[in-house]
Amino acid sequence: MAGVGRHSLRGLIARRIAITVGLLWIISLLVFAATQVLPGDTASAILGKTATPESLAQLRAQLGLDRPVTEQYLDWLGGVVSGDLGRSLAAGLPVGELIGDRVGATLVLAAVTLVLLVPIALALGVLSGMRRDGKLDQLVSWLTLAGVAVPEFVTGTLLALLLATWLGWLPAVSLIPPGESPLAHPQFMVLPVLTLLVAGLASTVRLVRVGVAEAAESGYTEMARLSGISERRVVRRWVLPNALAAGVQVIALTAQWLVGGIVIVEMVFQYPGVGQTLVQSVQSQDIPVVQAVALIIAAIYVLLNLLADVALVLLVPKLRTRR
Amino acid sequence: MSDALRIEGLCVTTAGGEPIVDDVALRVGGGEIVALVGESGSGKTTCGLAALGFARDGARIAAGSIHVGGRELLTLQERELRGVRGRHVSYVSQNPDAALNPAMRVGDHLRELLRAHGQPRTDAVVAGALERVHLPGERAFQRRYPHQLSGGQQQRLAIALALACGPTVAVMDEPTTGLDVVTQARILDEVKRLRDESDLGVLYISHDLAAVSSIADRIVVMYAGRIVEDGPAAPLLARPRHPYTRGLLASVPDHRAPRRLRGIAGAVAAVGERPAGCSFAPRCELATDACRAAVPPLRAVDATRSVRCIHTAEVPPPPAEPLPARAQIDGAAMLEVRDLHVAFGEGVVAAEHVSFAVARGECLALVGESGSGKTTIARCVAGLHAPDRGAIALDGAPLAALARGRTREQRRRLQIVFQNPFASLNPRERVVDGVARPLRELGGSRADALRAAHEMLERVRLPRGLAASRPAELSGGELQRVAIARGLVVDPELLLCDEITSALDVSVQAAVLDLLGELRAELGLTLLFITHDLGVVAAIADRVLVLRDGCVVEQGGVDAVVTAPAEQYTRTLVAAAPSVGG
Numbered sequence: 091m092a093g094v095g096r097h098s099l100r101g102l103i104a105r106r107i108a109i110t111v112g113l114l115w116i117i118s119l120l121v122f123a124a125t126q127v128l129p130g131d132t133a134s135a136i137l138g139k140t141a142t143p144e145s146l147a148q149l150r151a152q153l154g155l156d157r158p159v160t161e162q163y164l165d166w167l168g169g170v171v172s173g174d175l176g177r178s179l180a181a182g183l184p185v186g187e188l189i190g191d192r193v194g195a196t197l198v199l200a201a202v203t204l205v206l207l208v209p210i211a212l213a214l215g216v217l218s219g220m221r222r223d224g225k226l227d228q229l230v231s232w233l234t235l236a237g238v239a240v241p242e243f244v245t246g247t248l249l250a251l252l253l254a255t256w257l258g259w260l261p262a263v264s265l266i267p268p269g270e271s272p273l274a275h276p277q278f279m280v281l282p283v284l285t286l287l288v289a290g291l292a293s294t295v296r297l298v299r300v301g302v303a304e305a306a307e308s309g310y311t312e313m314a315r316l317s318g319i320s321e322r323r324v325v326r327r328w329v330l331p332n333a334l335a336a337g338v339q340v341i342a343l344t345a346q347w348l349v350g351g352i353v354i355v356e357m358v359f360q361y362p363g364v365g366q367t368l369v370q371s372v373q374s375q376d377i378p379v380v381q382a383v384a385l386i387i388a389a390i391y392v393l394l395n396l397l398a399d400v401a402l403v404l405l406v407p408k409l410r411t412r413r
Numbered sequence: 414m415s416d417a418l419r420i421e422g423l424c425v426t427t428a429g430g431e432p433i434v435d436d437v438a439l440r441v442g443g444g445e446i447v448a449l450v451g452e453s454g455s456g457k458t459t460c461g462l463a464a465l466g467f468a469r470d471g472a473r474i475a476a477g478s479i480h481v482g483g484r485e486l487l488t489l490q491e492r493e494l495r496g497v498r499g500r501h502v503s504y505v506s507q508n509p510d511a512a513l514n515p516a517m518r519v520g521d522h523l524r525e526l527l528r529a530h531g532q533p534r535t536d537a538v539v540a541g542a543l544e545r546v547h548l549p550g551e552r553a554f555q556r557r558y559p560h561q562l563s564g565g566q567q568q569r570l571a572i573a574l575a576l577a578c579g580p581t582v583a584v585m586d587e588p589t590t591g592l593d594v595v596t597q598a599r600i601l602d603e604v605k606r607l608r609d610e611s612d613l614g615v616l617y618i619s620h621d622l623a624a625v626s627s628i629a630d631r632i633v634v635m636y637a638g639r640i641v642e643d644g645p646a647a648p649l650l651a652r653p654r655h656p657y658t659r660g661l662l663a664s665v666p667d668h669r670a671p672r673r674l675r676g677i678a679g680a681v682a683a684v685g686e687r688p689a690g691c692s693f694a695p696r697c698e699l700a701t702d703a704c705r706a707a708v709p710p711l712r713a714v715d716a717t718r719s720v721r722c723i724h725t726a727e728v729p730p731p732p733a734e735p736l737p738a739r740a741q742i743d744g745a746a747m748l749e750v751r752d753l754h755v756a757f758g759e760g761v762v763a764a765e766h767v768s769f770a771v772a773r774g775e776c777l778a779l780v781g782e783s784g785s786g787k788t789t790i791a792r793c794v795a796g797l798h799a800p801d802r803g804a805i806a807l808d809g810a811p812l813a814a815l816a817r818g819r820t821r822e823q824r825r826r827l828q829i830v831f832q833n834p835f836a837s838l839n840p841r842e843r844v845v846d847g848v849a850r851p852l853r854e855l856g857g858s859r860a861d862a863l864r865a866a867h868e869m870l871e872r873v874r875l876p877r878g879l880a881a882s883r884p885a886e887l888s889g890g891e892l893q894r895v896a897i898a899r900g901l902v903v904d905p906e907l908l909l910c911d912e913i914t915s916a917l918d919v920s921v922q923a924a925v926l927d928l929l930g931e932l933r934a935e936l937g938l939t940l941l942f943i944t945h946d947l948g949v950v951a952a953i954a955d956r957v958l959v960l961r962d963g964c965v966v967e968q969g970g971v972d973a974v975v976t977a978p979a980e981q982y983t984r985t986l987v988a989a990a991p992s993v994g995g
Contacts (some may be wrong), residue, residue, distance in 0.1 A: 313512040315524075327517065327521075332516050407558040
């Protein structure tokens with residue numbers, strides 16, 4: 091692949107950002123279209139069994155649901171761009187106000203998990219990748235395989251059973267009072283974070299290990315050893331920089347998984363995050379909330395992808411410099 | 414002359430105890446270049462690595478002693494070994510692209526090495542190390558990454574690294590394989606100059622007798638893990654005393670003294686399958702029961718030479734059979750290529766105004782370095798790549814640009830054999846089915862196709878029992894025979910051969926070239942032969958077309974072009990191409 095020169099590095103990043111913006115727009119279309127095809131509409135969901143044709147028509151007019159779909163979409167998109175996510179039908183509050191804390195709680199959960207996960211994954215990945223098929227490597231292989239194979243809700247339930255029910259060390263559910271930061275209640279975070287760590291570590295360690303092993307068994311690493319470079323230095327200057335490319339992508343993937351896949355863990359521990367909100371609002375057909383949450387999760391996904399792409403280009407000389 | 418490197422009684426075995434290298438003794442004096450020569454599977458790289466007290470995963474140094482400048486390596490702890498490696502004995506590997514850290518700058522490679530051995534690592538020291546091998550020492554160059562260097566520059570950097578700490582001895586493992594001949598000649602000159610400037614001993618590992626003949630003071634020949642012959646370069650090359658050395662010499666193509674090439678029948682036995690007695694006996698014409706009974710000792714035949722053969726007195730001088738006369742054909746062109754243009758993105762021109770014709774029954778060689786466009790031209794002729802402009806005609810009838818636009822008959826008449834036979838055969842298919850496939854594609858019945866495939870495999874002298882094997886079970890030489898059989902099974906008139914011997918050992922290459930020569934005579938084949946090797950051209954072709962950067966530099970009869978090149982570029986190429994005689 092042809093590399094890019096220093097002067098076009100900025101161009102490349104600008105192009106990536108443009109693509110990201112385009113992607114976000116397409117996502118907004120998809121999210122809007124998906125909520126349109128949900129069975130029933132918002133008006134009938136609000137009125138429920140008490141609905142009469144007259145009251146339905148009146149509410150639809152009130153909510154603007156009788157306007158053409160394109161108009162509704164443009165209206166919604168205009169609101170999103172200017173920071174107005176609409177009004178929750180169930181709570182009657184502005185969506186932003188309603189989910190602001192939830193998004194914050196989820197991001198805190200994801201961030202805490204990631205901060206713990208990255209160093210552990212790198213350490214385990216390097217230790218097992220440097221000695222492929224060694225004792226530690228085999229142990230790590232088995233454990234991570236088990237971690238990949240067991241779904242999060244099972245791990246979560248088992249951990250809750252062990253640490254909360256039997257040992258009684260921790261609360262089984264994360265009942266964080268509304269309006270308070272989860273960081274103020276660390277005891278409520280331990281179980282969700284542990285569960286996410288187990289599931290996230292399994293795949294991350296496996297992928298980091300492969301990247302490390304490939305670099306450790308390469309010709310350039312052998313050459314470094316044949317030149318009398320110490321093992322510590324070989325790892326730091328030969329293996330790690332070359333395994334980083336794999337590492338960055340893995341970590342981006344894990345972060346994406348954390349944001350999207352956190353739903354299940356939040357449900358298991360009743361953690362007041364965005365995933366729990368999504369499930370609840372889908373159940374109550376609170377369309378504006380569903381749209382906002384889906385859009386936020388998708389946007390985080392796409393932005394993490396952008397970050398990973400840019401980081402990769404900056405980290406790998408071959409992508410960064412001209413031939 | 415004190416010994417820079419002395420290896421005695423070296424045995425390297427697999428984890429299961431099978432010997433890879435058996436009882437090897439070697440000496441390299443200060444200021445001496447000793448070539449360790451052998452084909453793949455001979456154990457030469459294992460020996461080279463052992464000189465640094467190193468064995469790859471799955472191998473271990475089981476016995477022996479290794480002295481570097483009077484220091485015994487095999488009793489050292491890992492930490493002490495690290496202080497010797499790169500400092501007193503250094504290594505240059507075959508593939509510099511793989512040996513350099515892709516994420517490390519040129520200058521940092523040197524700085525890391527100097528740091529590891531506690532030596533000063535100022536900009537001036539780094540620049541000096543680079544300039545010593547004729548690389549630019551300036552900062553901008555030091556800040557480059559390996560992928561921003563050419564193949565020749567990468568290898569110079571690898572040599573600069575090997576010499577940076579002023580070692581006693583450097584092990585260079587096929588340092589010029591993969592480089593074009595002009596770069597190879599420069600690197601070889603560089604190695605000689607560095608040896609002359611210091612008291613450096615060099616253990617130069619190579620499969621190429623022609624390349625080492627120009628630099629080696631002494632040559633040590635290995636076969637199947639044992640040394641079979643050891644002596645000063647010139648007399649050893651003039652009069653080999655071991656049948657294997659002789660066979661190797663007879664296999665080496667030489668553009669300065671073209672002769673019929675004679676390969677060595679059979680293939681080297683794999684580790685763990687080596688026969689009792691002399692390992693070479695199964696491929697040797699002189700072998701007797703005594704050879705098969707016990708391993709012959711390495712015996713001195715005179716003051717400077719030793720040979721591991723009980724029949725050394727009977728080894729004849731290397732053959733010098735003349736080539737069959739080159740065809741001089743003036744008949745109508747069978748294949749005609751007119752004004753071919755091919756460009757790839759970003760202004761890479763692979764062919765520009767390329768025109769040539771191949772007469773029925775002749776062999777035209779397209780020769781050039783990598784990037785000269787020779788393979789692209791072959792792919793256009795085969796209909797695998799559509800040229801941007803130009804016409805290709807077979808017997809006067811224009812051919813469609815892509816093979817799928819050509820008639821069945823046209824496709825039958827023009828067949829291609831690729832460089833890598835393993836990649837071009839279906840790994841899940843018996844080789845005989847692979848050979849039968851083109852016939853089936855052209856509409857033959859299964860039974861007829863299989864019969865024809867068996868006949869053709871016999872014709873290319875593939876041992877009979879191998880027809881039902883899968884590609885992974887065959888050696889490179891056997892696979893290339895299968896690929897040739899697949900090309901020939903539909904009875905083509907023109908066979909395109911794209912670097913078909915460049916991945917093979919010389920003894921196997923010689924056998925394949927010899928086979929192709931015979932098939933040509935038997936079947937009246939016309940050949941378009943693509944190669945980078947002038948020696949191969951001289952051994953097989955009638956006419957040659959020299960390519961550079963997609964342009965035809967010169968064309969003419971092989972003897973005329975090789976002995977009296979008209980163009981400067983051809984002269985450079987001819988002068989740089991290695992030759993045992995030269």
